[in-house]
Amino acid sequence: MPESSRLNGSSSGVQLDFVEREATPRELMRLSIQLHLSELSISNTVSVLERLGIKRARSTIHNWVQKANLQPTTGSQPDHVALDETVIQLDDQRYWLYAAVDPETNKFLHVKFYPTRTTALTEMFLSELREKHDVQDAVFLVDSAPWLKAALHHLGLRFRYEKHGNRNAVERLFKEIKRRTTQFGNCFRNADPATAETWLQSYAYCWNQLI
Structure with missing residues (x-):
């Protein structure tokens, strides 16, 4: 940005x-x-x-x-959803930030923080996403991560492997999040996971308002 x-x-x-x-x-x-x-x-x-x-x-x-306690707004009906996860460091612990992004608007649809990445947690994330947005007919754009594909298949959601193209939307936002959380040196030092998740969800809300 x-x-x-x-x-x-x-x-x-x-x-x-x-x-x-x-x-x-x-x-x-x-x-x-x-x-x-x-x-x-x-x-x-x-x-x-x-x-x-x-x-x-x-x-x-x-x-x-x-x-x-800001959150990305609900009620979108995207044609495509870029889905991915990335590592966020809390002191010496690794956590995983899941994000769903509308590549047409470059806005976050949903973000969530987990201690690991599994098919079960991906299904939980997708179920929450479906409660917030109408994504039943959307095509999910994913990389080769097996837990993403397995969860989408189990929930009956359409998906397509895409290394670049529209899936770059979520990669760009992850890059901006990492720039923001490291710019001032260990933004999440001594933070508990709930505090970090609230900040990241608030950041997603703010991003959506400013673009």
Whole structure:
């Protein structure tokens, strides 16, 4: 994504239903969440708030992102779905980020975090995807991973092996996620899997809003 586009878009879609007693104006909370998810480190987000006359701790920004619990919106009916998974490191532990992407719009449809990759977990991911979107008639674009093909076959979903082409959509988004999570040095250091998953789902929501 070009540098100039990462901070465009409105933050008005960020819901703050979790807010009860918070002194920070809601629009600045929304802006802080969007700035952090789209480009800035938490420290730099704190600096932006300070320039606006608001002093908040790094942990406060982190808690806003976690409590907002953002998710990619539902209700899409894509013709194709690029499906893949990639490794995300939490300290010395490897986890797997599954993602389904609409290659026509370059938007995330669903993301989920698992401690391993198996056919059973892939079926779980696909079942959640079907609950959120109308993908029954979509063609899934996959690589040679046997667990992806086996799960799609078992659920009666159409798929096609595609090394490049439209399946590159999910590879591009994985590349951007890895750039974002390593840019400020071990973004998920000391994070538990649930915290990392919430951040990644929130990132997917933000990406969808900005493209």
